[in-house]
Amino acid sequence: MRLITAVIKPHKLEDVRAAVEAFGVTGMTVTEASGYGRQKGHTEVYRGAEYDIALVPKVRVEIVVEDGDAADIVDVIVKSAQTGRIGDGKVWVTAVETVVRVRTGDRDSDAV
Amino acid sequence: MTGTPTRSEQRRSRAAGADRQLRALWGEAQAGLDLPSAGAALVAVGGYGRGHLSPASDLDVVLLAVDGYDEALLGQLAERLWYPLWDANVPLDHAVRTQRQLRAAADDDVRVALGLLEMRHIAGDAALTLSSRSAVLAQWRRSAKRRLPLLVDDTRRRWAQLGDLGHATTPDLKESHGGLRDVTVLRALLASWLVDVPAVELDRQAIALLEVRDALQETTGRRTERLVADYAAEVAERLGLTDAAALRARVAEIGRGIGHLAQVAFRNVDWMLTPAPAGRPRRPVLEVVAPGVAAYRGEVVLTEKAQPARDPLLGLRAAEAAATRGLLLTDAAAARLGRESMAMPVPWPPEARGLLGRLLGSGRALVDVWESLDQYGVVDSLLPEWTQVRHLAPQSSVHRFTVDRHLVQTCVEAAAYVDQVDRPDLLVTAALLHDIGKGGDADHSEVGELIARDIAGRVGFSAKDAATIARLVRHHLLLVDVATTRDLDDPRTAAAVASAVVDGPTLDLLAVLTEADALATGPQAWSPWRKQLVDALVERSKRHLHLGSQPDSSDRQTLGSPLLGRTNRGVERGRVG
Known part of the structure; x- marks a missing residue:
């Protein structure tokens, strides 16, 4: 099992959700998040005005998937979250030891 | 009489059953321990003390003893009473106290005192129960x-x-x-x-x-x-x-x-x-605060000259006088206003509109005053549309209040900003009406826009002001929706918002309404994350309006497109109105 974590721009959430749902993913956890990456302290120019933003609002999406699906789903997320501009976010994958569905006690593949 | 017992009868019968069980246990313990006939008693307190037991209520009991009672014997007695109940899984809330301990506990903890005020004799020394109850009551009155x-x-x-x-x-x-x-x-x-x-x-x-x-x-x-x-x-x-x-x-x-x-x-x-002011006699003083309206003992009353049946503004005048002074409207006044008030002429006179604006912008005091008006039908006579949202449960669990209370709370939150906007009257009217379209299947913002325009016209706002109020109601979710789902870096996003709100003053009002709505909804609805996004959108939209950029044709298309109007689950989580 793998945990895919994606930190993306808030307005891309709906596109990501639709794309992974189309892939067959049935659930996700979404959290409001704030952060920065390489654009740390970047000055964004908007119609001649400058804004200094330290922590930028993002959403954090977490999905637990089968090992074999992880790479494809990461691709789907990256493609659907991409605007090509700085601050598009990150996606990373971590190994998951066990998953249990609380209601039934099902484990691992049955619980995803 | 036959038939199914009412719940009230069942509560009494449960309590009577528990009484019998406790008396039986007392009898067995008395016989087993060779207990003296006086000096100890079992009493019921709290709800059980009143002789009512709900299906899942605890048995609240106190084992009472005179001061100096044999402690070992008292311990044995308690065991013989409590253990059989525990074994039978009877939910028990118990205490063992001497009279002195009882008084100390009542003096120490007001909750204990409240429970003991309802003390009722179950078994043992009835005279001890009676004297303890008298002592607790006397102590309560002395220290009240x-x-x-x-x-x-x-x-x-x-x-x-x-x-x-x-x-x-x-x-x-x-x-x-x-x-x-x-x-x-x-x-x-x-x-x-x-x-x-x-x-x-x-x-x-x-x-x-x-x-x-x-x-x-x-x-x-x-x-x-x-x-x-x-x-x-x-x-x-x-x-x-x-x-x-x-x-x-x-x-x-x-x-x-x-x-x-x-x-x-x-x-x-x-x-x-409250101590009477030094040197002044403590007697009721009526302070007339408006025609037909006086303040009296922290409340607003109608004076003897008040004529609700001939003075359509009296209700609003009394409510405004109460709320802006942080006072309450007496029941008697609210009831009389509800019963006798003559209908407000349509459109409302400017004075009535001013009173409504000041009432809605009065802050926290509005809640109780509005409640009094609503209880006695005054709100119905001023705003018949209120019936639609009264007690209405919200659709989203983010909300802490029913829809009607949420609307009042939004006014309370908006009141903090009345000094910072050009038209506080438009702000608080939109705050009161922003969810008035709820209760049906259609989009409540769209329904609400029409209702709000009607009401604003009736209340006597100019066509332009009524249009602004209607626009605020129509777009009260726009900023949060757009800020959390659209690319703020895309100039078309700000352009689309600017096009919807039309001008800078309306955008200022909408920004405050958005925050007030969110704060009134509940703590989850106005996170720093959300505020940051909305602030950024407002800033950019403001700049767009300020720079005089008219949305080009592609912006207008975007605004009208399903993309901006779409509702998605991601948004729904955070939608507040």
Whole structure:
């Protein structure tokens, strides 16, 4: 099992959700998040005005998937979250030891 | 008489059954321990003391003994009473006290004192119970002036924490404002002899609320006090009500009734315990604050010259006078206004519109004043559309209040900004009306826009102002929706918002309305994350309007496209209105 974590721009959430749902993913956890990456302290120019933003609002999406699906789903997320501009976010994958569905006690593949 | 016993009869019969069980245990213990006939008694306290037991209630009992009673014997007696009950899984809340300890406990903890005020003899030395009860009552009355302010503060803190039974989305039948805990507090006030409480009305409301609580506990099979939405339909059915909405209306009505009795009683406590100004006699002084309206003992009353039947502005004048001074409207005044007021001419005269604006912008005091107006039908006569949202449960769990209370709370939150906007009257009117379109299947913003325009016209706003109010209602979710789902870096996003709000002053009003709406909704609705996104969008939209950029044709297309108007689950989580 793998945990895919994606930190993306808030307005891309709906596109990501639709794309992974189309892939067959049935659930996700979404959290409001704030952060920065390489654009740390970047000055964004908007119609001649400058804004200094330290922590930028993002959403954090977490999905637990089968090992074999992880790479494809990461691709789907990256493609659907991409605007090509700085601050598009990150996606990373971590190994998951066990998953249990609380209601039934099902484990691992049955619980995803 | 035959037939199914009522819940009230069942509560009494449960208590009588528990009494019999305890007396039997006492009898066995007395025989086994060769107990002296005097010096110890078993008493029921709290709700059980009043002779009522709900399906999942604890048996609240105290084993009482005279001072100097044989401690070892008392311990053995307690064991012989409690163990069989524990073995039988009877939920027990017990204490063992001598008379001196009893008085100390009552003096130490006001909650203990409240429970003991309802003390009832079960078994043993009846004279001991009687003298202990008299002592507790006498002590309560002696110390009332010292303790009532603490009790009142404590209760008000609880209300602030847990909200109103009549307006909360998940009401706590016991601890909410207007709940069963308030009934106990009011009975204690009554027992203090310092203030009066309409006891018959209190009993009527308390029994009605116990009915709901019993039906809830029958449904859950547990000691549940929170009426969560999942149980509402079954509880309603058990009470013979048509559906969950009818149950909500019933609970709201009871909660408002009990809450109101508590408010009035507490005001009397406040007044009673406020020292008279030095050198001035303590006698009632009527201070006339507006034609036909006077302030008296922290409340607003109608003067003898008031003529509701010939003075259509009187209700608004009284309400405005009360709310802007942080006072309450007396029941008598609200009732008379509801009964006798003549209809407001349409369109409303400018003075009436001004009064409404100041009333809605008065801040926290609006809540109680509006409640009084609503209880006695004054709101219905001014705003018949209010019926649609009264007691209406919100769709989203993010909301802490019913829709009507949420609208009032939005005005309260918006009131903090009335000095910072050009047209506070438009702001607070839109705050009051922003969800007026709820209650049907159609998009409430669209429905609300039409209703708000009608109301604004009736209230006498110019066509331009009415259009602004309608636009604010139509777009009250726009900023949060767009900020959380659209690319703020894309100039078309700000352009689309600018095009929807039309001008800078409207954008300022919408920004404040958005924040007030979110704050009134609940803590989750206005996170720093959300605020940051909305602020950024407002700033950019403002700049767009300021720079005079007219949205080009592609911007307008975007605004009208399904993309901007779409509703998605991601947005729905955070939508507040």
